[in-house]
Amino acid sequence: MAASPQSIDDVAAGLRSVGYLPGESTALVSFLAAKLGKPILVEGPAGVGKTELARALSTYLGRPLVRLQCYEGLDEAKALYEWNYRKQLLRIQAEAEGAGWQEVQDDIFGEEFLLERPLMTAIAAVEPVVLLIDEIDKTDQEFEAMLLELLSDFQISIPELGRFEARTRPIVLLTSNNTRELTEALKRRCLYLWLDYPQLEHELAIVKLHTPDLDDAIARKLVEIIAMVRELDLKKPPSIAESVDWARALLLLGADDIDNEVFVQTMSVIVKHRTDLDVVAERVGMKLPVRAASAGQS
Amino acid sequence: MPRPPASRRAALYGATAPEDAPPGLAAHLLQFGEELRGEGVAVGTSELLDAFEVLREVPWTEAEDFREGLAATLAKSQEDRRIFDLVFDRFFFRAAELAAVREGVTEGGGIDAAGAELNLETLRQEIARALREGNQGQMRDLARLAIAAFGRQGEGSGVIGVDVQRIRRSLGLRAEPQPDLAEDDPRRDGLPRDAIRRFEALLRQELERAQIERTESLPPARPLNELDRALPSGPLQDLAAVHRVVAQLKRRLKTQGQESRGHKRHAHVDVRRTMRASLETGGVPVVLKYKPVRPRRPEIYVLCDVSTSVTSASVFFLSVLHALHDSFRKMRSFVFIERISEVTDVFARERDFKAVSDAISRDSGVADISGYTDYGRVWSEFAMLVEDDLHPRATVIVLGDARTNGRDPRADIFATVAARAGRTFWLNPEPRLYWNYGDSVIAAYERYCEAFECWTTGQLEDFVKALTRPVSAR
Numbered sequence: 100m101a102a103s104p105q106s107i108d109d110v111a112a113g114l115r116s117v118g119y120l121p122g123e124s125t126a127l128v129s130f131l132a133a134k135l136g137k138p139i140l141v142e143g144p145a146g147v148g149k150t151e152l153a154r155a156l157s158t159y160l161g162r163p164l165v166r167l168q169c170y171e172g173l174d175e176a177k178a179l180y181e182w183n184y185r186k187q188l189l190r191i192q193a194e195a196e197g198a199g200w201q202e203v204q205d206d207i208f209g210e211e212f213l214l215e216r217p218l219m220t221a222i223a224a225v226e227p228v229v230l231l232i233d234e235i236d237k238t239d240q241e242f243e244a245m246l247l248e249l250l251s252d253f254q255i256s257i258p259e260l261g262r263f264e265a266r267t268r269p270i271v272l273l274t275s276n277n278t279r280e281l282t283e284a285l286k287r288r289c290l291y292l293w294l295d296y297p298q299l300e301h302e303l304a305i306v307k308l309h310t311p312d313l314d315d316a317i318a319r320k321l322v323e324i325i326a327m328v329r330e331l332d333l334k335k336p337p338s339i340a341e342s343v344d345w346a347r348a349l350l351l352l353g354a355d356d357i358d359n360e361v362f363v364q365t366m367s368v369i370v371k372h373r374t375d376l377d378v379v380a381e382r383v384g385m386k387l388p389v390r391a392a393s394a395g396q397s
Numbered sequence: 398m399p400r401p402p403a404s405r406r407a408a409l410y411g412a413t414a415p416e417d418a419p420p421g422l423a424a425h426l427l428q429f430g431e432e433l434r435g436e437g438v439a440v441g442t443s444e445l446l447d448a449f450e451v452l453r454e455v456p457w458t459e460a461e462d463f464r465e466g467l468a469a470t471l472a473k474s475q476e477d478r479r480i481f482d483l484v485f486d487r488f489f490f491r492a493a494e495l496a497a498v499r500e501g502v503t504e505g506g507g508i509d510a511a512g513a514e515l516n517l518e519t520l521r522q523e524i525a526r527a528l529r530e531g532n533q534g535q536m537r538d539l540a541r542l543a544i545a546a547f548g549r550q551g552e553g554s555g556v557i558g559v560d561v562q563r564i565r566r567s568l569g570l571r572a573e574p575q576p577d578l579a580e581d582d583p584r585r586d587g588l589p590r591d592a593i594r595r596f597e598a599l600l601r602q603e604l605e606r607a608q609i610e611r612t613e614s615l616p617p618a619r620p621l622n623e624l625d626r627a628l629p630s631g632p633l634q635d636l637a638a639v640h641r642v643v644a645q646l647k648r649r650l651k652t653q654g655q656e657s658r659g660h661k662r663h664a665h666v667d668v669r670r671t672m673r674a675s676l677e678t679g680g681v682p683v684v685l686k687y688k689p690v691r692p693r694r695p696e697i698y699v700l701c702d703v704s705t706s707v708t709s710a711s712v713f714f715l716s717v718l719h720a721l722h723d724s725f726r727k728m729r730s731f732v733f734i735e736r737i738s739e740v741t742d743v744f745a746r747e748r749d750f751k752a753v754s755d756a757i758s759r760d761s762g763v764a765d766i767s768g769y770t771d772y773g774r775v776w777s778e779f780a781m782l783v784e785d786d787l788h789p790r791a792t793v794i795v796l797g798d799a800r801t802n803g804r805d806p807r808a809d810i811f812a813t814v815a816a817r818a819g820r821t822f823w824l825n826p827e828p829r830l831y832w833n834y835g836d837s838v839i840a841a842y843e844r845y846c847e848a849f850e851c852w853t854t855g856q857l858e859d860f861v862k863a864l865t866r867p868v869s870a871r
Contacts, residue, residue, distance in 0.1 A: 107455070107462065124465040127455065131469060134454045137447070142475070184673045191680055207676065277475075286473040287443055293475055334746055 104133055104160075119148070119155030120305050128292040129156060138250050138271035140235075140286060143294035146338025149274040150233055152294075156270060157229035165224070165269070166231045167217035169238045175245060179255060181214040208259040218246075219263075222255055227267040235285075236275040243285050250288045297339065299326055305339060310346040320357050321346055327383050328369065337369035345369050359387040422457065423449070429488050430471065436484055438477045444470055490602065520546060521568050525584045528570065528592040536592075540599040543568060544607065557608070561600045570596070696790060697721065697728040698783060698818070702797030703757065704734040704770040714796040714826070717857065719744065719753055729783070732757055733775045733797075737782070770800060772838075773807035780810050787817040795823045795846070799832075799839040808841040821846035824860060828852065 111126035157164035187207045221230040253265035329336045345368045447470040455466040472481035527535045574587040670686035722744040815821040
């Protein structure tokens with residue numbers, strides 16, 4: 100079912116219905132993107148749900164998700180399209196003697212011989228899609244420049260075929276971990292959305308949504324501890340994904356309270372650096388109560 | 398960042414908006430965009446058009462949606478967003494107040510300060526409770542009550558900031574727990590810090606409003622960069638400009654030398670492209686296609702002096718370093734005074750300029766005993782650290798004033814470093830006039846490297862040009 104949101108509240112409710120709790124501005128910007136047909140540039144620390152937002156939007160709007168994962172050295176052939184030269188060769192060899200060059204040429208540079216890559220797929224799709232260009236900051240500036248035509252006019256130029264215009268308007272999300280500044284030209288074409296670590300209550304709601312079986316008191320304590328850990332000067336502060344993982348881990352272990360012992364045992368779920376572990380154990384672990392029984396045993 | 402010309406600044410920050418300004422939301426929005434530009438946010442016409450388009454979809458009567466909608470189109474980075482919020486509050490508050498002054502509207506209803514019975518203790522508790530719950534509307538009303546209540550106790554100081562703190566203190570609003578208070582007092586466990594900040598902002602706004610009502614004119618607005626923007630301060634340290642120059646530097650470095658590097662020397666046949674090209678000749682590979690030789694990423698070593706003799710310049714240097722780190726992956730940076738210390742991972746971890754400079758001054762451990770620069774020791778340590786990694790494609794950039802405090806400059810070690818690296822540059826923050834004067838020994842080093850004076854961003858640009866000059870064949 101392809102939905103077309105009518106108001107901001109629609110979007111917020113829709114996203115919520117597919118298991119994504121949008122923050123204040125998230126629903127608004129998503130709504131604007133759907134209405135105005137502009138791409139969204141989503142920035143924020145790792146693991147706050149940038150990619151997840153695209154997934155949720157695609158489920159909610161009933162559109163397929165086309166994903167392009169960026170990396171250093173990504174080029175047009177892997178992002179846009181490529182000629183299927185094997186097939187072209189076969190076509191030439193299978194050609195009967197009499198065919199003229201012109202016919203062959205017209206033939207082998209047809210859509211049939213085009214290998215679609217994600218961006219092309221998104222443009223060529225008959226049904227509207229959600230296009231996710233993930234971690235755009237990993238690519239080079241040249242690639243960004245190539246995207247400009249796509250993002251503003253939703254078209255791709257193929258020298259042999261001419262211009263290829265989008266049949267439907269995709270909703271485009273670009274995510275960036277902010278490891279480098281993106282070019283002004285790219286930013287100009289996008290709506291900007293900054294996703295940050297959520298407020299305490301918001302995160303609590305997210306954790307509860309993902310682990311409904313977890314005890315309320317523990318869930319609250321969990322997000323409070325996470326907030327405390329984020330305050331520290333860490334290499335990689337825990338993100339929402341880590342909070343949810345931790346909640347699942349605690350559920351599996353059947354923990355009935357987060358005390359010092361449980362914390363130290365499961366800490367590695369939320370902190371992923373050797374040096375961070377020490378800092379966290381020292382600064383946060385100490386504040387938690389030691390279980391009376393285990394203190395007596397040791 | 399270019400400052401707006403004086404005339405425009407006057408129009409922006411003058412006591413009143415120009416009288417001939419057309420009425421309506423559109424005009425205000427344009428003025429808002431203008432004001433953002435005045436603070437250095439790059440707001441183009443296309444952004445403003447987007448903003449108008451957004452306002453067609455978003456109910457502009459909803460304060461939050463209005464703000465977020467504008468922010469999504471006008472502020473395209475976190476830093477921009479921060480400035481946006483500050484300007485937004487200032488601008489729309491002032492716009493509303495200006496209209497009120499023009500129309501002669503004063504706030505009626507609400508709280509009658511003279512008549513209201515204000516029990517201070519209940520008020521304290523009410524406010525603390527509202528802060529706990531974070532109820533914005535309630536906090537606003539209570540801020541007015543608080544001002545009315547405490548305004549009567551004594552005269553206001555006339556300085557809004559002082560009054561805000563005075564009121565906050567007498568309300569006993571603190572983030573720390575206050576165990577000596579009664580059991581049921583909401584302040585007992587301490588109040589959320591950001592709620593207190595929000596409340597202070599409200600107090601400030603209400604005090605300002607009262608002032609505007611009293612004097613029936615707007616106080617002059619001050620540009621933000623004098624108030625609230627923690628950019629490095631100094632003669633020329635404009636971070637944005639530095640970042641721009643470095644972005645240019647990066648582009649040039651990436652492309653430079655590519656044409657001189659031989660395609661023939663180690664070319665591999667690209668089978669795929671050759672086959673494709675052969676289609677034109679009926680499948681016979683007549684034209685060979687080669688894999689393009691990708692330019693190797695330049696490797697950069699930057700050494701930055703952070704001693705006291707270059708205090709004013711080191712902020713500039715650090716911002717250069719910071720900007721370089723944004724642009725280059727393969728880059729190692731070092732800071733030095735008496736000893737040298739690698740800070741590459743600090744930059745890799747921290748995005749925020751201030752955090753970087755804090756971290757460096759806190760734990761790089763470059764000052765040993767005297768705290769004076771010792772270039773000789775720095776070179777020998779640097780040579781030891783990177784000797785094996787240096788190669789002809791590496792570029793070494795030194796940022797420092799070459800003032801050795803009378804110690805041995807050890808130009809011989811510097812010469813070996815410069816010989817191993819492909820190119821060596823020296824950026825000196827002092828005007829050329831002062832070089833080799835006093836304990837400056839730049840002449841000793843200048844023989845082995847290219848030295849530049851660099852105390853403005855303009856000169857940094859000159860350096861970029863020199864850096865990216867085609868390398869002559871050696």
